[in-house]
Amino acid sequence: xxxxxxQMPVMQPVKGVRIGIAESYIRYQNRRDLVVFELAExxxxxxxxxxxxxxxxxxxxxxxxxxxxxPRYLVINTGNANASTGTQGLKNCHESCQALADLTHVNANxxxxxxxxxxxxxxxxxxxxxxxxxxxDALSENAWTQAAHGIMTTDTLPKGASExxxxxxxxxxxxxxxxxxxxxxxxxxxxxxxxxxxAPIARxxxxxxxxxxxxxxxxxxxxxxxxxxxxSCVLVATGQAGGAPLNSISDERxxxxxxxxxxxxxxxxxxxxxxxxxxxxxxTVRVEGGLHTQECCDVAYRVAHSPLIKTAFFASDPNWxxxxxxxxxxxxxxxxxxxVQVHLDHVQIVKDGGANPDxxxxxxxxxxxxxxxxxxxxxxxxxxxxxxxxxxxxxxxxKINADYRS
Amino acid sequence: xxxxxxQMPVMQPVKGVRIGIAESYIRYQNRRDLVVFELAExxxxxxxxxxxxxxxxxxxxxxxxxxxxxPRYLVINTGNANASTGTQGLKNCHESCQALADLTHVNANxxxxxxxxxxxxxxxxxxxxxxxxxxxDALSENAWTQAAHGIMTTDTLPKGASExxxxxxxxxxxxxxxxxxxxxxxxxxxxxxxxxxxAPIARxxxxxxxxxxxxxxxxxxxxxxxxxxxxSCVLVATGQAGGAPLNSISDERxxxxxxxxxxxxxxxxxxxxxxxxxxxxxxTVRVEGGLHTQECCDVAYRVAHSPLIKTAFFASDPNWxxxxxxxxxxxxxxxxxxxVQVHLDHVQIVKDGGANPDxxxxxxxxxxxxxxxxxxxxxxxxxxxxxxxxxxxxxxxxKINADYRS
Numbered sequence: 001x002x003x004x005x006x007q008m009p010v011m012q013p014v015k016g017v018r019i020g021i022a023e024s025y026i027r028y029q030n031r032r033d034l035v036v037f038e039l040a041e042x043x044x045x046x047x048x049x050x051x052x053x054x055x056x057x058x059x060x061x062x063x064x065x066x067x068x069x070x071p072r073y074l075v076i077n078t079g080n081a082n083a084s085t086g087t088q089g090l091k092n093c094h095e096s097c098q099a100l101a102d103l104t105h106v107n108a109n110x111x112x113x114x115x116x117x118x119x120x121x122x123x124x125x126x127x128x129x130x131x132x133x134x135x136x137d138a139l140s141e142n143a144w145t146q147a148a149h150g151i152m153t154t155d156t157l158p159k160g161a162s163e164x165x166x167x168x169x170x171x172x173x174x175x176x177x178x179x180x181x182x183x184x185x186x187x188x189x190x191x192x193x194x195x196x197x198x199a200p201i202a203r204x205x206x207x208x209x210x211x212x213x214x215x216x217x218x219x220x221x222x223x224x225x226x227x228x229x230x231x232s233c234v235l236v237a238t239g240q241a242g243g244a245p246l247n248s249i250s251d252e253r254x255x256x257x258x259x260x261x262x263x264x265x266x267x268x269x270x271x272x273x274x275x276x277x278x279x280x281x282x283x284t285v286r287v288e289g290g291l292h293t294q295e296c297c298d299v300a301y302r303v304a305h306s307p308l309i310k311t312a313f314f315a316s317d318p319n320w321x322x323x324x325x326x327x328x329x330x331x332x333x334x335x336x337x338x339x340v341q342v343h344l345d346h347v348q349i350v351k352d353g354g355a356n357p358d359x360x361x362x363x364x365x366x367x368x369x370x371x372x373x374x375x376x377x378x379x380x381x382x383x384x385x386x387x388x389x390x391x392x393x394x395x396x397x398x399k400i401n402a403d404y405r406s
Numbered sequence: 407x408x409x410x411x412x413q414m415p416v417m418q419p420v421k422g423v424r425i426g427i428a429e430s431y432i433r434y435q436n437r438r439d440l441v442v443f444e445l446a447e448x449x450x451x452x453x454x455x456x457x458x459x460x461x462x463x464x465x466x467x468x469x470x471x472x473x474x475x476x477p478r479y480l481v482i483n484t485g486n487a488n489a490s491t492g493t494q495g496l497k498n499c500h501e502s503c504q505a506l507a508d509l510t511h512v513n514a515n516x517x518x519x520x521x522x523x524x525x526x527x528x529x530x531x532x533x534x535x536x537x538x539x540x541x542x543d544a545l546s547e548n549a550w551t552q553a554a555h556g557i558m559t560t561d562t563l564p565k566g567a568s569e570x571x572x573x574x575x576x577x578x579x580x581x582x583x584x585x586x587x588x589x590x591x592x593x594x595x596x597x598x599x600x601x602x603x604x605a606p607i608a609r610x611x612x613x614x615x616x617x618x619x620x621x622x623x624x625x626x627x628x629x630x631x632x633x634x635x636x637x638s639c640v641l642v643a644t645g646q647a648g649g650a651p652l653n654s655i656s657d658e659r660x661x662x663x664x665x666x667x668x669x670x671x672x673x674x675x676x677x678x679x680x681x682x683x684x685x686x687x688x689x690t691v692r693v694e695g696g697l698h699t700q701e702c703c704d705v706a707y708r709v710a711h712s713p714l715i716k717t718a719f720f721a722s723d724p725n726w727x728x729x730x731x732x733x734x735x736x737x738x739x740x741x742x743x744x745x746v747q748v749h750l751d752h753v754q755i756v757k758d759g760g761a762n763p764d765x766x767x768x769x770x771x772x773x774x775x776x777x778x779x780x781x782x783x784x785x786x787x788x789x790x791x792x793x794x795x796x797x798x799x800x801x802x803x804x805k806i807n808a809d810y811r812s
Binding site for chain 1: 489490492631711713721730735744805
């Protein structure tokens with residue numbers, strides 16, 4: 001059960017980006033499991049990838065190709081992650097890039113591959129390749145919503161964000177999709193995220209915008225603390241909307257672009273948490289009053305990863321004892337616990353490190369009855385702030401992961 | 407449902423240790439929730455405590471008292487952890503020590519207090535104090551099994567270990583109890599553990615034996631990754647069995663004592679995992695071939711904490727993809743994944759970083775059908791080894807923690 005505001009917006013097309021979806025029968029029948037993005041010539045591309053040592057073949061190939069050429073195509077399959085598949089997995093991945101390159105008359109290293117699904121089984125690359133012509137025939141500027149469907153695995157709903165930005169008389173579009181519901185604690189990237197704009201942005205500036213946005217979005221969510229082998233996030237800028245190129249982070253338009261990308265990425269990241277496996281609650285864990293951002297982040301993740309807290313939220317139990325226990329486990333040196341305050345939305349449950357004497361069970365019950373809850377922790381020893389988003393831990397989480405072989 | 411060999415042994419009395427149990431109605435009726443240990447004069451005591459910043463009032467007081475005096479009494483209550491209770495909690499804790507000291511004519515700092523149960527509610531210290539005379543009246547050398555019952559909270563069974571050691575013509579007894587089933591990832595101590603011997607052992611030697619034993623037992627188990635606010639583990643040596651005092655770790659008898667304590671502590675620690683909340687499987691995660699013990703431990707804990715692995719084991723799914731994903735997330739620098747091997751007992755599921763081509767589903771199903779499973783991970787880059795014990799993650803874990811307010 002996904003939580004809260006989940007609606008797909010009108011997915012504005014991005015000039016210079018066409019998308020084709022097809023069935024390739026990688027794992028399931030009757031499922032459009034193959035997505036191809038075509039990027040117009042002149043497009044710049046930035047990407048971030050998983051930090052897992054066992055990163056998948058497509059992560060290795062995409063990272064390599066990106067270092068040698070400007071991508072013209074992205075090819076994404078679901079159903080098989082092509083992870084922990086050794087040299088055969090790499091060979092299959094290269095073959096899929098080569099096949100798409102042959103069909104489109106580009107170089108193989110201008111194709112970036114992405115896979116998501118079961119780990120450790122060889123990719124049925126012949127089926128993927130057989131699906132490519134249909135995907136290319138289907139190329140359209142208006143297929144973002146279908147693409148959001150096409151990259152889903154255990155997701156229960158497609159995830160998209162789109163906005164139009166007016167800047168110095170120019171009109172720019174930013175549209176993106178993401179996927180993921182389990183094995184989610186991105187580290188430099190989410191499971192899969194693809195965002196495009198028609199603004200003209202130089203590659204190093206684009207990478208800066210991407211890294212910045214990811215650090216405040218995909219790198220601040222967790223469902224189960226497991227960083228996947230395939231996390232990849234791509235931001236492309238086609239430049240087709242025209243206007244002066246954004247060639248420097250000192251450009252006066254940079255902050256506006258930055259804010260817009262941050263909004264889009266945050267929405268895409270939060271949608272992953274809202275659709276977290278078995279989720280019934282969406283929790284915003286904000287830690288303030290820290291000495292530095294890192295310790296705020298450590299505390300927030302400690303809270304967000306605690307199975308005891310996650311099950312308490314599933315039960316709508318405002319169990320502040322488990323929250324202070326998690327704060328105490330975050331490894332902060334010389335934390336003065338008597339300065340710690342904890343609020344659930346506006347309800348203060350911990351005052352000066354202990355039970356808030358003014359707290360009432362009725363207030364606690366009311367705040368916990370909501371599907372979306374803010375956990376605000378004040379450490380009382382500095383000015384740093386950080387925020388992490390997570391969801392609760394339900395029977396259905398166990399059911400989904402006991403049944404599904406990821 | 408607890409897993410495997412859970413039997414309480416014959417709990418040999420330890421000369422110089424008497425135990426009294428009583429009802430004090432801390433939280434529940436009809437439950438002997440108060441345990442008093444009396445230690446003979448001349449007893450040496452070593453202890454380790456939780457590293458949680460929010461450590462409980464009894465942890466603060468026990469640590470302080472131990473630094474000033476030789477303990478003569480331990481007083482343990484269940485039902486209330488006296489954690490996150492501020493200055494009132496400290497006051498209540500001191501009062502309980504003073505009351506027991508007055509009744510027994512010792513100094514208050516010769517009493518070590520321990521509490522376990524709900525976090526954040528004030529201890530009903532009057533009820534505890536009212537129960538002390540009955541506990542003292544009941545003092546007996548033969549109450550170890552009742553004490554193991556008396557310290558239980560969400561435990562489904564009492565946990566004890568006992569052995570008799572013959573050494574240089576002397577006969578020594580070691581007997582101990584432990585408790586804990588949730589909020590278990592001890593850090594320098596378990597939830598609660600009490601072990602006694604009648605051997606004469608100097609205090610610094612005793613502390614060395616305790617620290618060593620805990621590091622190979624209570625500090626190597628995890629149920630849910632949450633270090634409790636009240637973890638405490640105590641080892642006492644009454645010296646009543648006679649013989650030459652063990653005054654130095656260079657004593658030739660030291661290795662034999664060390665081995666015996668390690669066996670007792672390991673048994674007590676493993677019993678906690680076997681009785682883990684909702685546990686249906688007991689898993690031994692052994693990581694070998696590491697550069698150093700720390701990285702073996704990091705990998706083992708990463709595997710032992712992964713909800714995806716724990717739910718897969720609940721489902722008897724030999725999901726090696728989730729295991730390699732967890733290994734890859736342990737943060738090892740320059741891990742050559744092509745050298746990683748993974749076995750489930752004798753069945754190799756990962757060979758050279760990928761699927762073992764000789765693996766069969768039938769073998770995997772057979773090994774996963776067992777209630778006790780060894781996960782053996784070889785990193786192939788050194789000679790270090792470490793082992794962590796854990797359990798699976800079931801519907802009942804969610805149920806227990808959604809229902810119980812810890």
